Amino acid sequence: MGTYIKYMVGLVMLLLTTVAYSNTPSDQLIIALKMNNILSLDPAAATGNDIAFVNANLYDTLIELDPRDPTIILPAIASDWEVADDGMSITFILNDNINFHSGNPLTADDVVWTLERVLRLNLALATTWKALGYTHENISDLVSQVGEYELELKFPRELDPKLVIYTLATSPSAFIIDKQRVLEHEQNGDLGHRWLTTNSAGSGAFTLDQWIPHDRIIMTRNNQYWGEQPSLERVVMRNLKESQTMRLMIERGDIDVAIGMSVPDIRSLEGAENVDIQTTPRGTLYYVAVSMHNDILANKEVRKAIRGTINYDGINNSIMPYYGIFHQRPIKLGLPATLPEPMYSVSTEKARELLRSAGYENGFTTTIRALNESPFINVAINLQNNLERIGINAEIISGTGNQVYGAMRDRRFDIIVGRGGGGFAPHPDSNLTPLLLNPDNSDAAKLTNFQGWRTGYQNDRINELITSAVSESDSAIQNSLYEEVQTIYDQDVGALFPFSQMVNTVAVRSEVEGYLDDPAAMTRLRSVTKRGE
Amino acid sequence: MIRSRWLGAAKKLGVIFITLFGLLTMTFVIGRLMPIDPVLAVVGPDADSSTYEQVFLQMGLDRPIWVQYFYYLQDMLSGDFGYAILTGSPVVNDIIRVLPATIELASVAIIFGVGLGVPLGVYAATHRGRLGDHLTRIITLFGYSTPVFWVGMVGLIIFYAWLNWAGAAGRIGFAYDGMFVSYTGFYLIDTLLSGNIDAFISALRHIALPALILGLNSVSFLGRMTRSFMLEQLSQEYVKTARVKGLSERSVIWKHAFKNILVQLLTIVALAYGGLLEGAVLIETVFAWPGFGQYLTDSLLMGDMNAVMASVLFIGLVFVFLNLLSDVLYKLFDPRTK
Numbered sequence: 001m002g003t004y005i006k007y008m009v010g011l012v013m014l015l016l017t018t019v020a021y022s023n024t025p026s027d028q029l030i031i032a033l034k035m036n037n038i039l040s041l042d043p044a045a046a047t048g049n050d051i052a053f054v055n056a057n058l059y060d061t062l063i064e065l066d067p068r069d070p071t072i073i074l075p076a077i078a079s080d081w082e083v084a085d086d087g088m089s090i091t092f093i094l095n096d097n098i099n100f101h102s103g104n105p106l107t108a109d110d111v112v113w114t115l116e117r118v119l120r121l122n123l124a125l126a127t128t129w130k131a132l133g134y135t136h137e138n139i140s141d142l143v144s145q146v147g148e149y150e151l152e153l154k155f156p157r158e159l160d161p162k163l164v165i166y167t168l169a170t171s172p173s174a175f176i177i178d179k180q181r182v183l184e185h186e187q188n189g190d191l192g193h194r195w196l197t198t199n200s201a202g203s204g205a206f207t208l209d210q211w212i213p214h215d216r217i218i219m220t221r222n223n224q225y226w227g228e229q230p231s232l233e234r235v236v237m238r239n240l241k242e243s244q245t246m247r248l249m250i251e252r253g254d255i256d257v258a259i260g261m262s263v264p265d266i267r268s269l270e271g272a273e274n275v276d277i278q279t280t281p282r283g284t285l286y287y288v289a290v291s292m293h294n295d296i297l298a299n300k301e302v303r304k305a306i307r308g309t310i311n312y313d314g315i316n317n318s319i320m321p322y323y324g325i326f327h328q329r330p331i332k333l334g335l336p337a338t339l340p341e342p343m344y345s346v347s348t349e350k351a352r353e354l355l356r357s358a359g360y361e362n363g364f365t366t367t368i369r370a371l372n373e374s375p376f377i378n379v380a381i382n383l384q385n386n387l388e389r390i391g392i393n394a395e396i397i398s399g400t401g402n403q404v405y406g407a408m409r410d411r412r413f414d415i416i417v418g419r420g421g422g423g424f425a426p427h428p429d430s431n432l433t434p435l436l437l438n439p440d441n442s443d444a445a446k447l448t449n450f451q452g453w454r455t456g457y458q459n460d461r462i463n464e465l466i467t468s469a470v471s472e473s474d475s476a477i478q479n480s481l482y483e484e485v486q487t488i489y490d491q492d493v494g495a496l497f498p499f500s501q502m503v504n505t506v507a508v509r510s511e512v513e514g515y516l517d518d519p520a521a522m523t524r525l526r527s528v529t530k531r532g533e
Numbered sequence: 534m535i536r537s538r539w540l541g542a543a544k545k546l547g548v549i550f551i552t553l554f555g556l557l558t559m560t561f562v563i564g565r566l567m568p569i570d571p572v573l574a575v576v577g578p579d580a581d582s583s584t585y586e587q588v589f590l591q592m593g594l595d596r597p598i599w600v601q602y603f604y605y606l607q608d609m610l611s612g613d614f615g616y617a618i619l620t621g622s623p624v625v626n627d628i629i630r631v632l633p634a635t636i637e638l639a640s641v642a643i644i645f646g647v648g649l650g651v652p653l654g655v656y657a658a659t660h661r662g663r664l665g666d667h668l669t670r671i672i673t674l675f676g677y678s679t680p681v682f683w684v685g686m687v688g689l690i691i692f693y694a695w696l697n698w699a700g701a702a703g704r705i706g707f708a709y710d711g712m713f714v715s716y717t718g719f720y721l722i723d724t725l726l727s728g729n730i731d732a733f734i735s736a737l738r739h740i741a742l743p744a745l746i747l748g749l750n751s752v753s754f755l756g757r758m759t760r761s762f763m764l765e766q767l768s769q770e771y772v773k774t775a776r777v778k779g780l781s782e783r784s785v786i787w788k789h790a791f792k793n794i795l796v797q798l799l800t801i802v803a804l805a806y807g808g809l810l811e812g813a814v815l816i817e818t819v820f821a822w823p824g825f826g827q828y829l830t831d832s833l834l835m836g837d838m839n840a841v842m843a844s845v846l847f848i849g850l851v852f853v854f855l856n857l858l859s860d861v862l863y864k865l866f867d868p869r870t871k
Contacts, residue, residue, distance in 0.1 A: 030707045036831065039575065040621055047577030122584050124576045130583075197621035210711050212630070213620035214831055215823040218711045236707050240821045244686060245702045248694045254701055399568065400834060405578035406570045420579065434579065446582035 024256055026532035027233035029512065029525060032246050033259035035214050035239035042196035043114075043175040045123040049282075049504075049521035050259075052172040054217055056522035057235065059175030059202030062092055062111065062168050067518045070426045073165060077106065077176055077203075083161045087473050090161060094149040098226045100178035100203045108151040113179040115143045115153070117191050125173035127449050131433055132167065133157045158471030160478065166425030170520040177201050205230045205526035214239050230526040250275055250507050256530070257515060258507040262374065263322045269507055278506045279322065280517040283332040283423020283430060286324050286375070286500040288383060289408070289416045292456030294366070297414060301358035303493045305351040306415070307344055309386040312499050314346075319378045324500030329486055330421070330435050331428045333501055336475070337482035338428070342490055344497075351390045363391025369407055370417040372398040379499075380417045409448040411456060419502060420451055424520040428482045429470050435496060436489060437466050457495035462488055545857075553849050557609075560845045561602055561838070569836030575618055605842065615839035619832055624843040627828060633718025634704060635817070635824035639809035641744035646751025646809075647802055653752065654759025658767060659786055669756060676753030684746050685819035692742055700739035702821035709735050743820040747813055751805045758801050762794035796866045800859040807855045810848075 024030045037048035043055055063081065066072035078092040098106040119126050119139040126136075133156030134142060142154040155164065168174045178201035185195035192201075200208040205227065206219035217237040221230050238255070240246050243262040247269060250258045261269075269275050288310055290297040297303060316326040331338045355361060366387075370380035380396050387394045394415065397403075407413045421435040436459075438452035439445075447453035462485055469481035508515050514527040572589045573580075593601060608615060614624040650673075657669035692699040700706060704720050713727035721740065724733035766772065767790055775785045814826035825844070832840035 024708050028708055032702075032707075036834075039618065045575075047579075122587055124580050124584060126584060127579060127581045130581060194621070212823070213622065213627075214827070216707075216710055236710050238703060238707050238710070238821065239823070240702055242686075242702070242819055242821065245689060245819065245821065248689060249701045252694065252697075252701070255707065401578060402569045402573050402836065406568075406573050409573075409578065422579075448585065449579050449581040 024253065024530075026511075026530045027231075029232050029235045029257065029528060029530065030255045031235065031237045031257040031259065032240040032249065032255045033237060034241050035217075035237075036241075038213070038217075040197040041200055041208070041211065042123070042193055043173055043177060044118045044121045044125055045193065045197070046172055047124045052521040053518075053523050054237065055172055055175050055200075055202070056204070056518070057206045057219060057525050058200045058204045058208055059177070060098070060106075060204055061174050061176065061522075062094075063165060064522075064524075065166070065169045065426070065520065067516045067523070070519050073169065077111070081165070087161060088158070089152055089154040090164065091146065091150065091152050094151075095226065096149045098203050099224060100181065100201060101207045101222060101224075102178055102181045102201065103224075104178050104180050106176065106178070106203050107148050108145040109148075110179045111151055111176050112143050112145050114175070114177045116140060117177070118173045121191055121193055123193070125171065128167060128171045128173060131449070132159060132164065160427070160429070160470055160473060163425065163427050163429055163470060166427050166430070170424040170522065172522075175202060178203070205524070206235060209234075225526070228526060231529040232525060235525055247507075250509060253509060253511075256509045256512050259504075261505070261507060266322050266505055266507065274510045276508050276510055278508055278515070278517050279503045280506075280519055281325065281333065282502040282504050282519060282521070283421070283425070284419055284502040285327065285330070285332065285421045285423065285431065285435070285498040286320070286379070286419050286502060287417075287421075287435075287496050287498045288379075289418060289451065289455050289496040291411065291413050291415075292458075292495050293411055294414050296360065296364050297366070297495075298456075299358045299360075300493050301354045302360060303495065305354035305358070305390060306387070306392075307493060307497050308347045308351040308354070309383070309390055309392075310344070310497060310499055311346050311382055311386055312344060315379055315382055316500055319375045319382065320500045322503065322505040323375045324502050326499075327501035328498055330489060330494075330496070330498055331431045331482060331486065332423045335426060335428055337479040339483055339486045346386065348386075348389050355390055355392075361391075363393060365393045365395070366414040367397050368394045368415045368417060369397045369399070369404045369413050371401060371404050376404075376417050376419070383415075383417065408451075408454045411443070411454060421498075423502075429466065432466050432482070432485060433470075436462055436485065436494065439463055439467075451496060455495035459488065459492055459494070462492075462494075549853050552853065553846060556845060556849045557606070557842060558602075560842055561605065564836070564838045564841055565598055567836060569834075571618055571836035571838065574835045574837070609842075609846075614843040617832065617840040618837040619828075619835050619840055624839050627840065628825070628843060628847055630718070631823060631825050631828045634822060635810055635813055635826060637704075637719045637721065638740060638744055638747060638813055638816070638822060638824060639806060641740055642748035642809050642813075643751055643802070643806045645745055645748030646755055646805060649748075650752040650755030651759050651798065653756040654761075655763055655786065655791060657756070657760045658763030659782075661764065666760075669760070673753040673756040676749040677757070679749075680815075681746060681750065682815045682819060684749065685743070685816055688742050688746050689819070698738075699742040700735060703739060704736060704822060705732060705739055706735040739820075743816050743822060747809060747816045751809060754805055755798075755801065759794070759798065762797050763790060766790040766793050796863055799862045799866070803855040803859045803862075807852050810851060 033050060038051050040046050043059065046055060060077050062076060062078040064074045064076045066074055077094055077098060079095045080093040082091050094108055100106055116139050119129055119134055119136045122136060138156055142156060145151050181201040182192035182196060186192045187194050198211060205222055205225050207222050209220045210218040219235040221233050243265045246258040246261050247265040249255045251272060266277060270277060290303060290306060292298045327333055328341050328344055329338055368380045368384060370376040377398055384394045384396055408416055422430045424430055434451055436452045437450055438458040440447060441456060441458040465481050465485045469478050472478040472481060504517055506517050511531045513529045517523050572585055572592060576584050576588050589595060617624050617627050620627050653669050657666045660666045689701060693701045709732040713724050713729045713732050716723050716726050720736040724736050772785060772790055775789050813824060814830055817824045817827040829844040832844065
């Protein structure tokens with residue numbers, strides 16, 4: 001018996017002590033991330049930042065934004081473009097030397113078909129285009145092929161051309177698809193949607209080698225790439241949910257890039273010898289929103305009291321590092337139209353006084369919805385404590401994105417700690433339309449994509465200003481309109497209080513060079529290199 | 534005699550059918566009661582209402598629940614389990630894809646569990662009340678009561694981060710992904726068949742730690758059960774008789790007492806194996822093991838009912854199969870049942 005146990009222990013030791021390998025090969029980039037949100041590779045249906053990242057390497061867009069300065073527009077598939085004199089259309093001239101991975105040439109017909117397809121399918125990413133006025137009905141009239149390598153995109157209404165250009169550069173729906181290849185796989189008129197869910201048909205710097213949902217994505221270098229040849233031979237993306245496992249692996253060099261780590265793990269990597277931490281601002285905002293359908297919260301004094309109980313400094317200093325940076329305006333930081341911070345701060349006495357004057361000196365009972373994950377739940381707890389100090393008894397309802405944002409879309413909430421507001425494009429409208437615009441406040445309108453509608457906050461002047469600013473081509477006038485929006489919103493105490501602007505934090509091994517996290521989540525790996533051992 | 538056998542088989546089939554039907558009905562009801570909206574999972578929180586409505590209709594969610602249930606049963610009976618939201622692939626393909634990972638992990642774990650748990654149980658029973666017995670009981674209690682998640686994290690820190698003995702996450706070093714042909718879906722076999730020894734070693738290093746930790750629970754369970762079965766046998770008259778006849782202690786324990794617990798042992802090993810198959814969820818999460826447990830959890834959180842229902846049905850079938858297997862083994866090894 002003793003001998004047997006010795007053999008067993010010996011076997012276990014043998015299993016554990018087999019030769020240890022670490023450090024990834026120098027021609028491969030190993031990226032660990034949570035793949036929960038990667039449900040479809042189809043550019044017309046793919047929601048979330050992670051899939052934008054993947055597709056940015058499999059596909060190309062007409063134009064790109066410089067990740068170092070997103071206001072700089074760079075040519076990509078389109079070598080040149082020109083806005084018409086009347087400002088109602090753009091003509092794009094395409095490079096004539098681009099082939100898809102299939103070998104098919106990329107022509108204006110593919111671009112036209114790709115844009116039409118987004119609206120004809122009417123899947124998740126059609127929303128971006130519909131917000132600009134493009135519809136399933138009008139798209140065929142608005143986008144047309146002028147020559148084999150030339151196309152014209154008309155605007156459905158007066159629009160700032162920059163907004164359309166930014167959308168073409170940052171929307172994950174604007175990846176140009178190989179029409180011929182996809183239509184070979186069309187089923188029941190689905191424009192190849194079923195096939196593209198698990199396959200790709202792009203012209204990007206990498207080709208899709210393998211996608212095993214919720215497990216791995218392997219991309220191989222496209223040796224026929226029309227642009228600068230990528231240095232990496234393979235990119236392996238692996239699903240890793242445990243932040244601590246990610247940290248251990250990047251410390252040991254078993255992965256090169258870790259995306260989506262928790263704050264304690266990122267903190268413990270700060271100052272690590274072989275790991276760099278990259279923090280990139282994204283345009284999305286963290287906010288506390290209240291529902292105007294709740295009679296108490298619809299009271300301006302009550303909203304002002306709640307705005308004055310949010311511990312902006314405390315939250316940003318203790319909860320938000322690596323998640324977000326202090327910001328209180330509905331337009332993201334760094335744009336000429338963004339006004340200086342209003343510097344709201346906690347004032348319990350003043351908040352109590354406001355509640356008293358609103359007739360709620362004894363407080364009231366309410367609920368706060370928040371995702372059951374950091375930083376949302378931590379902010380909700382902080383807010384709950386502060387609200388209690390002024391007599392508001394708030395119960396926290398935590399849950400998945402479905403339970404929190406689903407309730408918000410159905411207008412079934414009181415207070416919510418959330419994140420949203422687009423902000424991918426370096427344009428104020430990319431925040432203001434999703435956050436504040438509410439052209440029809442009726443329940444029947446079901447403008448669920450507008451957070452303004454979800455909260456039930458409607459201000460006619462703000463609607464008017466946002467709508468006119470988007471068609472204003474004079475930058476100075478446009479900026480003054482956006483400034484006025486912010487001033488009115490501040491004075492009228494809107495229903496959504498931004499407290500932080502999102503940042504994306506990524507850990508990158510020091511051997512990796514040229515990895516530049518993109519503010520619009522379209523991080524391209526074609527320029528990434530790795531120092532060999 | 535033959536008629537009663539047929540009757541017995543028919544009864545058994547009836548019970549299996551009712552069990553599976555009940556399981557499906559319960560899962561369907563629970564799935565519909567869960568506050569998760571599968572449409573939002575597909576369209577994202579910022580989609581407008583027309584997109585939402587379109588996908589809602591495509592998923593057939595506009596129909597009354599009982600109609601949805603009827604269609605679902607109809608599809609299943611015709612072998613169509615539908616597509617998973619999670620992966621965009623047919624659910625059956627998904628289960629076939631993720632299953633080998635879990636079977637491989639559970640198989641190594643059960644080998645460890647049986648290999649260590651059974652001898653420990655026998656040792657504890659034959660040394661009852663002595664130090665070895667107490668130590669065994671402490672070890673098995675520890676294995677039984679310590680959260681697998683915690684042991685997994687501690688194991689990673691010690692054996693991966695500090696000692697560099699074991700692999701970390703996944704079934705193989707990430708750099709080996711896609712570098713060998715998948716013949717069976719079992720990496721230990723596929724890497725060998727592909728002649729990629731480095732990849733085989735990497736797969737071995739990656740399975741060692743999660744399998745050992747997962748197997749720890751089986752060691753405890755099987756150790757405790759074996760001890761209890763053996764104690765019962767060792768107090769029987771035939772054991773005293775064997776000892777009086779002058780047989781060696783080794784012969785008394787292994788050839789007489791142990792032989793008589795084999796049938797019971799086979800049953801609990803089968804159940805432990807089934808438990809490992811569906812209970813590997815936490816270990817699969819810690820070690821990013823792309824197996825069945827992780828698939829089921831992800832589907833559940835996503836409200837992906839096609840995937841959840843098919844997975845639950847599959848688990849039900851596994852347990853039905855294991856129960857049938859243990860019945861057959863009873864019949865084979867226990868002469869009283871013949």
